[in-house]
Amino acid sequence: MAPKRKARIIALANQKGGVAKTTSVASLGAAFAEAGKRVLLVDLDPQACLTFSLGVDPDTVEASVHDVLVGGADLADVVQTCADGVDLVPSSIELAGAEAVLLGRPAREYVLQSALDPVRRDYDVVLLDCSPSLGVLTLNALTAAQGVIVPMPCEMLSHRGVGQLLDTVADVKKILNKKLEVVGILPTLYDGRSTHAREVLEDVGERYGLPVLSPPIPKTVRFAEAPAVGRSILATARSSKGATAYREVAAGLLQRL
Ligand code: ADP
Ligand code: MG
Numbered sequence: 653m654a655p656k657r658k659a660r661i662i663a664l665a666n667q668k669g670g671v672a673k674t675t676s677v678a679s680l681g682a683a684f685a686e687a688g689k690r691v692l693l694v695d696l697d698p699q700a701c702l703t704f705s706l707g708v709d710p711d712t713v714e715a716s717v718h719d720v721l722v723g724g725a726d727l728a729d730v731v732q733t734c735a736d737g738v739d740l741v742p743s744s745i746e747l748a749g750a751e752a753v754l755l756g757r758p759a760r761e762y763v764l765q766s767a768l769d770p771v772r773r774d775y776d777v778v779l780l781d782c783s784p785s786l787g788v789l790t791l792n793a794l795t796a797a798q799g800v801i802v803p804m805p806c807e808m809l810s811h812r813g814v815g816q817l818l819d820t821v822a823d824v825k826k827i828l829n830k831k832l833e834v835v836g837i838l839p840t841l842y843d844g845r846s847t848h849a850r851e852v853l854e855d856v857g858e859r860y861g862l863p864v865l866s867p868p869i870p871k872t873v874r875f876a877e878a879p880a881v882g883r884s885i886l887a888t889a890r891s892s893k894g895a896t897a898y899r900e901v902a903a904g905l906l907q908r909l
Contacts (some may be wrong), residue, residue: 659692659775660909661768663797664834668813669784670850672803672840674701675875675885677781682886683902685737689776692731694764695743696793697783698750701744706734707882708842716744720767721792722753724806727767728774736884739775747789748789754788761788761828765796786820794824798831804856805841806849806868811859818860835908838901839868867905869897 666675677693684691695702696718700710710716719725720741731739754760769780780793794800800821805808818834825832837856843849857864874889881888886895 654730655704656773657776658772659690659778660799661772661778662799662801662905662909663780663782663790663793664803665780665782665790665817666802666804666814667784667786667790667817668810671805671810672709672838672869672875673708673786674705674781676801676803676838676840676869677702677779678705678878678884678896679886679898679900680905681738681777682736682777682884684906686886686899687825687902687906689906690774691738692741692771692775692778693871694741694768694778694780694793695747696747696780697743698745698748698787699783700703700743700745700747701742701780701879703740705879705882705884706736706738706740708732708734708740708742710744712740713742715838716742716746718744718750721747721763721909722750726770727889728771731771735882736887737789745873751788754792761791761795765829768796772838786817791820791824794821794832795828797829797837799833801835801838802862802863803840804837806839806843806846806852806856807841808852811856812850814860819870834862834907836863836865840854841871842868843871844868865901867897867900869901870894 715730879887
């Protein structure tokens with residue numbers, strides 16, 4: 653039998669908080685799993701929102717991504733299988749100290765890449781949920797990934813920082829990871845009734861010279877309800893507009909990955 657292909661690794665990054673990075677990782681992950689893919693999600697945010705929203709309690713988790721990045725634990729030993737049919741490398745508050753520890757290490761940007769390497773043939777897709785910063789953890793994500801998706805709400809102020817993120821991506825590509833490409837901007841929290849939102853959506857691709865993933869993810873209250881039960885909106889509101897949009901974006905991505 654031919655050896656299995658290595659997983660595609662995609663980082664969802666934007667140093668602004670509240671742009672739906674975590675929601676998109678959970679929802680796209682569930683959509684890929686529904687499509688029969690083997691999915692690994694990695695929570696790289698000390699706030700551990702992805703971990704919590706997949707039904708794992710970050711306060712009592714035995715081993716987390718912190719143990720992998722700082723303690724040298726095998727990533728496979730930390731993986732948990734979640735109800736949404738995805739595997740998770742959970743985070744914990746301890747990860748807040750990881751930046752400082754890693755800063756003093758040689759090759760500190762390559763720690764996650766090395767940790768993921770042994771499991772890459774066990775998955776089709778790996779999604780990395782970045783924290784709202786451009787620190788060492790996000791550099792690790794961008795170094796391990798082949799692609800980066802930039803979730804961005806369709807509001808003018810959401811542009812702030814995207815240029816800086818793209819500069820960082822360009823630097824990483826030059827110095828740390830030649831394979832890195834921006835897959836595209838993922839428009840989130842989209843209110844189709846707002847003229848302003850529609851104008852921002854029309855302008856954003858040209859402004860940054862990047863593909864815009866489609867369809868935009870509609871703003872709906874369903875997303876706030878899902879994490880409380882430890883499932884993504886694809887399970888809690890199966891045929892809602894939001895779930896349908898994420899499935900369509902996932903299907904489009906699967907054709908390109
Ligand atoms: P980030 O990871 O970028 O900080 P989150 O995914 O945690 O962002 O989302 C921030 C907040 O916005 C959360 O409360 C989440 O439930 C909510 N949210 C995300 N996407 C949507 C959406 N499409 N409609 C309504 N609320 C959303
Ligand atoms: Mg988040």
